[in-house]
Amino acid sequence: xxxxxxxxAPPPCGLQTAADSSAxxxxxxxGMRPKPALIFLILASLVLTAIGYTWWSQGGVDGADRxxxxxxxxxxxxxxxxxxxxxTAVSFxxxxxxxxxxxxxxxxxxxxxxxxxxxxxxxxxxxxxxxxYAVCFTSVVTLLGLTAVMLGMxxxxxxKPNLLLLGAFESTDLxxxxxxxTGTLLFFGMAFLGAYLWGLQHILHRYYTSDLMPAVYYxxxxxxxxxxxxxxxxxxxxxDIAGPGGGEAGVSSSFLPALAFMIGIFPQRALQYLTDRxxxxxxxxxxxxxxxxxxxxxxxxxxxxxxLAEEGIESCxxxxxxxxxxxxxxxxYQPLELIDWQLQARLVLYFxxxxxEMREHGIxxxxxxxxxxxxxxIELAEKTRATKSAVEMARARADDDGAVDFLESxxxxxxxxxxxxxxxxxxxxAARQTAPAAERRERVVISAAPLPQAQARxxxxxxxxxxx
Numbered sequence: 001x002x003x004x005x006x007x008x009a010p011p012p013c014g015l016q017t018a019a020d021s022s023a024x025x026x027x028x029x030x031g032m033r034p035k036p037a038l039i040f041l042i043l044a045s046l047v048l049t050a051i052g053y054t055w056w057s058q059g060g061v062d063g064a065d066r067x068x069x070x071x072x073x074x075x076x077x078x079x080x081x082x083x084x085x086x087x088t089a090v091s092f093x094x095x096x097x098x099x100x101x102x103x104x105x106x107x108x109x110x111x112x113x114x115x116x117x118x119x120x121x122x123x124x125x126x127x128x129x130x131x132x133y134a135v136c137f138t139s140v141v142t143l144l145g146l147t148a149v150m151l152g153m154x155x156x157x158x159x160k161p162n163l164l165l166l167g168a169f170e171s172t173d174l175x176x177x178x179x180x181x182t183g184t185l186l187f188f189g190m191a192f193l194g195a196y197l198w199g200l201q202h203i204l205h206r207y208y209t210s211d212l213m214p215a216v217y218y219x220x221x222x223x224x225x226x227x228x229x230x231x232x233x234x235x236x237x238x239x240d241i242a243g244p245g246g247g248e249a250g251v252s253s254s255f256l257p258a259l260a261f262m263i264g265i266f267p268q269r270a271l272q273y274l275t276d277r278x279x280x281x282x283x284x285x286x287x288x289x290x291x292x293x294x295x296x297x298x299x300x301x302x303x304x305x306x307x308l309a310e311e312g313i314e315s316c317x318x319x320x321x322x323x324x325x326x327x328x329x330x331x332x333y334q335p336l337e338l339i340d341w342q343l344q345a346r347l348v349l350y351f352x353x354x355x356x357e358m359r360e361h362g363i364x365x366x367x368x369x370x371x372x373x374x375x376x377x378i379e380l381a382e383k384t385r386a387t388k389s390a391v392e393m394a395r396a397r398a399d400d401d402g403a404v405d406f407l408e409s410x411x412x413x414x415x416x417x418x419x420x421x422x423x424x425x426x427x428x429x430a431a432r433q434t435a436p437a438a439e440r441r442e443r444v445v446i447s448a449a450p451l452p453q454a455q456a457r458x459x460x461x462x463x464x465x466x467x468x
Contacts, residue, residue, distance in 0.1 A: 134214035138221035149189035167236035191231030194264020211332035320345035
């Protein structure tokens, strides 16, 4: 018997799905088992440290002063910080990915969705080859950036004229040019460290939520590059920072490293600062459409906005029209949480910032607005900035919106399932008494759902499904 949104038939005894049969097998990383893969990474770090020590001890041509034990220590720091990237990827791929699979299986069982049909969406995003490419790219970017930060002076990056470090600074004094490039290198390095440390926190957050995707590593690599370039632009642009004196005439030189570090953590704000300074040349166009940012949704944090942006969701319009099942499989959020956000987003589409005023009167989602009678709707319009015609139009459209009915049905199903888990005996008795009503509600859910794969349980008198 096919599964439904209220009940999923268990598989026959002795039969397992493809995912179940492959679950006991231990995953491999690049053809290696987890423990050998981790040992390989540790040995690689030791080899890289030994190579760095040999390089610094035997590569001196102008004396041994630059090749000291402190330099060797910094080589080891660069290697260890760089290896954080592949270590987290291996650990997630071996351990945490199965946690996410089990969570998705439980959610699909509660919703009556076909796990095997939709699992390919998640599996496509977490292939081993995708992790390999993303980790290699980010590891190389991290290694190059940290080398410039930790060993830039020893490599002589600040001595010879460099277009990126020198910018438009002109001087016939070689010492002045070297001093300017040293300040630029410091500013660049602190911005890179800020982006890198922000990335470490972001990776750990995604690891704990079992949502570490290859796109996270690509995002970290591009963020480090973006933050470093923005830092160079800021340093060369601001007169009080880019002066020959290293900033003593304007901002204190001791403040520059902290400023660069904050640019690495918030590169978008630094870019906005540059845009504001060049407002005469880059005047922003005035948008006639009303903006509906995700900040208007109650419960969405900064990390949530970043995660949803990876799925192409940057506004309430995107969230309201996103496919629920795809979000369930590609994001770490619980079904009830996604349902609440999407219902809130639909309310924001109609009223914009006025939706925040409606929350003060108990109207959080479009479902809450639907439940109001005519008198309550008029009273709501009088107490908020929403007009009566807007409230009436939103209620009428919500009544005809099949997606809203679908999300409400899913929420009722999940809440009923949680109640049965807490009190299984009462849930069984209630299910027997309300079987006809549940069956009617199930048919309504399926008729409103944009998911043809979620099939309803056939009626007892025939294979057809009545639509009410």
